Amino acid sequence: MNMGKIVAIAYNTFRESIRDKILTGVLLFVALIIISSVATVQLTVGQWMRLTTDVGLGSISLFGVLLAVFLGISLVFKEIDRKTVYTIVSKPVRRSQFLAGKYIGLLLTIVVNAALMLLVLLATLAYVSRQEQNPYLGIFQAWLLMLSEFMLVTAVAVFFSTFSSPVLSAMFSIGIWIIGHLLSDIRFWGEKSMSEAVRIATDVIYYVMPNLELLNVRSRVTYHIPIGWDYVGWTSAYAMAYTLMILVAAAFIFSRRDFK
């Protein structure tokens, strides 16, 4: 596989996202939320470090996922809608190379955005922390796991966008994201159910859907509970394997579709 072509497509996707003003808007909005939490903590007695960390990580996570979904679903759709894909796949470029390049470029955009959001959070914490102990390591680990979640959610959005409309793709992707965070609850409801069918269905969902809650360690960071690097490593590997599987399926579908 020619990496030069994938790199060219990835760079162009990244350049498109950077020149798109939406990202700047999202970044400013998140910065505003994180910084405004400083104003809020002035009104609370103690706990302000905890509150800022919680609001900051929560904002990065939420806006990162929204970026992943909405950029992910528009990724393939926009190329087909504007017919730019015609001039790409008629060149000596495999459709899977095109998809890989677009995905990598998009992921790079999301990582850069998440890194900038992290910097805003760390700067804010440095400002409010003064003598309190900073949970910087935990925040960094939580951020790495968030990146794994963005990676997976982007792949899910790209997968749906290879064969479905943007609205449906957004619904499916957000649906999977919500289910992915509620898997333990879903299984618990299944076990409590009287119906065998419901039990089987919840079991299937539990084993097939990605368990995104594994990638959420925000509350542990907020309460200063240490997170081991082995946990970060294994859960990231889990997300990566899942992502790869979804991307292979997306490439399979994309390679067989007609561009009418």
Next chain:
Amino acid sequence: MGNDVISIEHASKTFRTGFLYRKVEAVRDVTFSVEEGDIFGFLGPNGAGKTTTIKMLMGLIFPTGGTLSIFGRPHTDIASRAALGYAPEQPYFYEYLTGSEFLDYYGQLFGVPSAERRRRIPLLFEMVGLRNCADLALRRYSKGMLQRIGIAQALVNDPRLLVLDEPMSGLDPIGRREIRDLILALKKRGKTIFFSTHILPDVEMICDRVAIIVKGELRRLGRIDEFAELESEETEVCFRGLSAEAIGKLSGETGAPVVRGTLAYFSLPSRDRAQSFIGEGQAGGGSLVSLTPRRRSLEDVFMSEARK
């Protein structure tokens, strides 16, 4: 044939559309080939299947039947596209890129080395008449300019074969002429050009071979000068100063002439009769002004095929 750069055999494409998944046959059993060095015109009215055929060839849609090959390789083999340039109809490109960023990106997709890209891109702007537009964002390009940069991107790999879908659409008469001249210049450099169009005078002027497709079926194929209908026996004879009596006598054979001042234009159905007809006219007091063999245009052939 050995020197076919494009070969399409029994290609068919059926789409399923609408809620009921109704079958629509866009292209049915189309067979033709394009030889190296030719300018090949692919003609047909709107909705005839021209773009569908081109999209099948470019690997954008998959045929439901038949085989297509480029440079002797199956069209799905991406190696077949290394020496191919394609400009789609109504091109929309990455509007956030400048003209030169865009061509540079596409050059990279062909694996053109960066030094070669730097050398070639300014030449391409020059070639398609977009001098001084290299640093302009594509969102500021007019429709005609986009059409031109569409052709420039198809040339970025210096291809042996150029496939152009409606390259003249969206261009004014000057632009059309420039593109026509560009196509002829590329042929001189040994390129093969396959293009679809419905602008027939251009085709007649520059194409070596044409194919006419109507309602998804190939109706005509061949060199333009081989089309039998283009040759006509009809001959126009023009006299000056014929008397009304002589006009009445001559028009018995040809039907009423077109009379403009002292000139009378007769349309003779057969060329064999020209000699004696001229004699009769001169005997009637007229002097011969012109004798013109009538030739049907490609448009006549096209229209008669489209109406069938």
